Amino acid sequence: MFDIVAYFSQKRTNFLILLGVLLVLAVGLIDYFTGYLISFSIFYLVPILLVTWFGKKAAGIATCILSFVVWIIADVAARWPQQPDPLPILFWNACIRLGFFLITSFILFLLKRSYERERELATRDYLTKLFNSRFFFKLAAGEIDRARRYNRVFTVSYLDIDNFKDINDNFGHKVGDSLLCLVGGTIKRSIRNVDVVARLGGDEFIIMLPETEFVNSKPVIQRIQNNLLENMRKNGYPVTFSFGAVTFLTAPATVDKMIHMVDTLMYSAKQNGKNRVEHIITKA
Template sequence: MEKRDIMDLRPKVALVLAVISLMAIVWVDISSGAEIRISSWYLIPLLLVTWNINRIWGYFFTLVALAILLGIEPLVGAGATRHIYFYFETVGRFASYLVVISMASKLRQAYDREKRLARTDGLTGLMNRRAFYASIEVEIARRIRNFQPFSLLYLDCDNFKQVNDTLGHNAGDQLLRLLADTLKESVRHGDVVARLGGDEFAIFFPDTNPADIASIMPHLKAALQSAMQRGFPDATLSMGVAIFVSIPPNLDEVIMRADQLMYRVKDSGKNGVLQQTF
C-alpha cells in the first residue's frame, strides 16, 4: 500500500468536506445579503468532489449549487429575480462552473498520468525502483508492527549483455518484457513486482515464511524458465530470497540481505536460487 499524496483526499472525506463547505457558503451567502456576492465561493465544494471523486460528482454539485443560488436569491437579491439580468447571470454562472469542472477534470487526468509515469518503468510497465522502495517501506513497517513475516526476492538475468550483443537491443528489451510479464502472471495477489533497472527485478512477498517460499519458488522458477526457453534458451537467472521472520532494523538491511544472496548465486556459477531466513 502506497503513501497517499497530500493532494488527494479519500472520496468519502472529500464528499463530507464538500457538503460542509457548501452549507457554510450558503449560510455566509444568506447572512451577507445583496451587498456581498460570493457566487465564486461555490466552486470550492465543486472542485473538491471533481478532483477527489470524479467529474460526474462535480456536475451534480453544480446543479445543487445552482438550485441553492436560485432558491436563496429572493432572500439576498432584493428583488433581482424579477429582472432579466438575473437569469442571464444565472446562466453565466452555470456555464462558468461547467467550464471550471471540465478544466479541473482534465488537470486531474494529466496529474494522474504523470504520477503513474513517475512510478512506472517505461519498458515493462512494472513499478520502478523508487516506487517499489516507497511501497515496501510502508508494507515492512506494518508487518514489523504486527510481527508478520515477509520475504524479498532479487532477480538478475544472467548473460543479458550477451543477448544484447548477439541479438540486438530490441531482443534485449523483448526479454525484459517477457520476464516482467511472466513475473506478473506468476505471483500471488498482493505480491509487489518491480524492475529495479537494467536486468534486475524484485518481488516483495508479504506474509510469507520459509515454508511459503519453498512452495512459491519452484513454480516461479519453472514459469520463468519455460518462458525464456521459447526465445532465449541461453539466458538464465540468479535469484536471492531473504525471508524475515524476525524484525529487521530497517529497509536498507532488508535490501542488502536480498542483494547479497543474489550475488552469491552469481559468484558461484549463476543460474540458481539461494534463500535464507533471518
C-alpha cells in the first residue's frame, strides 16, 4: 500500500515548492474557467497544507502569498469586464483571503511542531537524545525481519560504563549526566548514519550495525572504544567500557533473545577484568 506521508516526508523542500507552485497554478486555472460565481478558495489550501507540513515554514508562507496572488488574478480575470469589483471590495476580499491562508498555515505549523516534539519524546532518550529502548526494539525488530528475509548478516554490541556508580557517588548526578551525554555523542560520531545507537537505561548503551560482518564490525567496535577512552581521558572521567558483541549470521528469533546474548557477553567482559570486548559469531 502506498504511504503518501512517508513519500512526501522523504522529499526535499525544493521538490515540495515546485509541486506547490504547480498545484496553485492548476487550482488558479480551474478557478478562472469555472467563473467567479463558484468559490475555489478552499482548494488553494491543498498546496499550502502540503508545503507547510512537509516543507519549511518559509516555504509555507511563500505558498500562501502565491495562492493569494493567483486567486486575485483568477478572480479579476473571471469578472473582467462584465462584473469588476470596486477596488475597496477587491482589497478587502484580498486581505481576507491572504489572512485566511496565512492563519491556516501558521496553525498547521504549530501543530507540526507539537507533533514533532511529541514524536521526539516518544522515540528519544530525554538526556542523551539517542533513541530510547522502546524505539530501539522497534528498529531491531525491523532489522531482524530484513535479515531473515534477505539472509543478511548484522552485528549488535552492548556496552556498559565501568565504575559509573563511583562517578555519581563521588561527583554527583549532574557530572554523571554530562558523562552519559559525552558517551552518547562519542558513539554517534563514531558510526555510520545507517547504524543505530540507543541508550537502554542507566549507563548501558546498544549499537546495531546493519549488514556488517565480523571482519568489518570488529574494527568499528574497537574504534568506538578507543574514541570513548580518549574522550574520558581528556575530560578527566576515571571510567572504562566493557563491550559484548555478537555478529549474527542468521537472524535471532526475537529482539529479547538478541539483547540477552549481547548482554551476557558484556557481563562476561566485566567479569574478565573490564575494559574489554567480548565478540562472537553465531547462527542464533
